Each structure stands twice: as C-alpha cells, then as structure tokens.
Amino acid sequence: MRHLYRCPLRWSDMDAYGHVNNAVFIRYLEEARIDFLFRPEKDFRQGSVVARHEIDYKRQLVHRHTPVDIELWITEIRAASFTITSEVKDGDHVYVRASTVVVPFDFEAERPRRLTAEEREFLAEYRDDAQEAGKEAVAA
Template sequence: MARHIYRCPLRWSDMDAFGHVNNTVFLRYLEEARVDFMFRRAPEAGGQSLSSGTVVARHEIDYLRPLVHRHEPVTVETWVTKIGAASATLQYEVKDEDQLYARAVTVIVPYNLAEGRPRRLSPEEREFLEGYRDEPAGEAVAA
C-alpha cells in the first residue's frame, strides 16, 4: 500500500545541548507529517472530513539513534495500521535513505469541534485511510 512521504526541515532551534535534535521535537515532526497527510493529502484525494477535526488520543515513540542537526530535511513516512469505528492508528518512521532515527505510533480520533465530542469515522474518511493501510513495521513499537 501507499505511504505518505513528508520531507521535514530541521531547524537550528530543534537541537538540544548535545547537538542532537531534541526528543520532544520528534513529536513536532510527526505532527507536521500528520497535518500534511490529513490537511493536504486527504483534500487532494477528494475528502475534507479529516481536516475538519481530529484529536490525538495517544502517542508512542521509540528513539533508535540520535539525529544530528544538518541542513538537509529528514523523511517522515506515515501509514495507517488500524482503522476502528471512531479512531485510526498511524505509524511513522523518521529516517534517511540509510538511517532510521525513530519509529512512532499515533492514535487519532475524529472530533466534532462544534459539539465538543468525538465522532465516528465517515465512509469517505475510511476510504481515504484504507488507501494508506499497511502492516506495522518493526518490533519496537506495538499498537
């Protein structure tokens, strides 16, 4: 199946005192990839629902090796490993061609912003997510 590819720039402010990208910044990289997936890719595929409201219910991340700041962007691959009635599980790999820096999982929940409560996935959302469904990668993160 397809994976969403996002080229994420590294910023000078991403570094910690040891010259590595700070562990909390990885969550921002995941967020940028997820927003690109749901707010750019989903509408391009003909659906607007995911961009109208979702919340993160859970994050899990394994840091596999330090990412040293540099000028070249890092690649964040995103795909769907599970689709429920009112949630979806996304998995990510933060990597370069020859290095894997982190593997992560996020559970997203569609959310009705006007009513202030979770909602079920629409058929349109399911169809979009199914196009990116793949098996979980690696042993380090299980969802």
C-alpha cells in the same frame, strides 16, 4: 501505499549536545500528520485530535541543513479512531519509530465522532500492516 513528508531541521531543534531534542520529534510527527490529513482532495477538516503517542528513539539525529524523511502509513482503522505509524529516517537509518492514535472529533458538539465513509476509504488506501506484523513477530 505510504505518505512521505520531507521535514526541514531548524537550528532551534538542537539541544546542548548538538542533536535534535527528543521533544522536537513530536512536532515533526505533527507536521507530517497535518501534511497527510489536510490535503485539498482529501481531508479531515471536520476535526480530529491525538489520543495517544508512542515513540521509540532508535538513534541520535544530529542537526544539519538537509531535511529528513517522515514516512507514515495506517496500521489500524476502527469505528471512531485510527492509528498512524511513522518513521523519521534517512534511507536505511531510522531515527524514530512512532505510533499515533487519532480520534475524529466534532468540535461543535465537543465530543468524539465516528469516521465518515469517505475518511475510511481514504485511510484504507494507506493501510499497511506488513511492518507491524514483522515487529510483533520479532517481539514474540
């Protein structure tokens, strides 16, 4: 299963060339990640932090008044981290493909923590290695 977030584009997202600035995509990914992780029925309110972003810019996204789709899924679950893979796209047009490593964090103790059983169960519902395996096969 995958999570879908409809992300609005803002006038301030545009750079001098009329397309969405590369740094803005980090904010888009953050919005989608928050929409995914902080839902009333399942959430990570105990805390989490981003440990790593990896972004491949595939094509320019020209500013317009219609939102883009951000599709995300889980590609790795470890004891104290998980990886979210995301695509910013319109139908078959992928603008950005990204990978984000998230670490559960105990803000009171100021240190990373392990995933709870409930968090692992929630993340497992969105586990999808199929595209990652295909990506690695192409790279080999």
